[in-house]
Amino acid sequence: MNELSLTRAALERLGEYGLRGEVLAAEYTHPGETRRPDAVVRLTARSGATRTYGTDVKHRLTPELATSLALPTQLPALLVTTYVSEPIAERLRARGIDYLDTAGNAHLAWDDVLVDVRGRRNPAVPRSRTSPRAAGAFGRSGLRVVFVLLSWPDMASRPYRVLAEASGASLGTVKAVIDELARAGYLYTGAEGRRMARGGELLDRWSEAYSITLHTALALGEFSVNDLSWWPDAETEMRSMGIQVGGEAGASLIDSHLRPASLTLYAEQLPARFIGRHRLARAEGGGNVHIRERFWRAPEPESWIVPSPLIYADLLASGDPRQREHGDRIRTDDDRLVHLDRT
Incomplete structure (x- = not known):
């Protein structure tokens, strides 16, 4: 089931609530839009009240992704998915996001229209x-x-070889990714070779996929420590051990107004000497120090902070609304993220 057919399947459930839904356009573009809707739909109530939405279709939705979603902005956004559980629904309603799933769960609010349906069972629609x-x-x-x-x-x-070395992916994977991104309009070929297009939209989609697919797979260990005040003074030590700072600690180095409550570190392997020196205690249930695998090789000398797209994605993947706010702040403050939004 592709995005358009999933949207139509969800719209069919609206008749139960006295609403009619129709797809106006399978795609929609607007000048200045960094995140394009998957489709444009119009909902009409029996009273005659209508609303035109730009849809964002997700075949799979988790509570973390519900927190990290970046939605189209030029039209009111409607999230369409196969199933919205109650924990996910709570996060969407807290963010003021209207949604509709193929089970009939929905939250829609405009003018005199209010639909709030919860608790429908997962219809187990096969994933695309x-x-x-x-x-x-x-x-x-x-x-x-x-x-x-x-x-x-x-x-x-x-060359593909250079991208493979930097990402740790195979040459075949690199070629497949470049080809797919070009077909989707995220890369174009000009006189000077390949260039990125719609970088802000690509960052949004990458961050969402990262929270589902890669974020937890990178975990090397979870630790706890009572006092986190020492880490800003450990730059020289971290550099010497190949450790970099990410997450909200990294964000605080971009925006000094942020006060991190956790420390996320990236290393090629678990840094046992560092862990012992700073008396980090194992916390299998989740602690305030997260050590993750550094999965890339930088093509240029790096600072002790991971690249800001990863900081941004980690903030969103945390599932913490406070960290999402931090992500929104650094997206307007960090030069690299600002540049992506302008491509």
């Missing part, structure tokens, strides 16, 4: 194996390649 929006690029290996492109956009014009 392909997507017209470059699904392979957002698989586990593909995400590593896209990360390199987002972090160093000039890498788009480099």
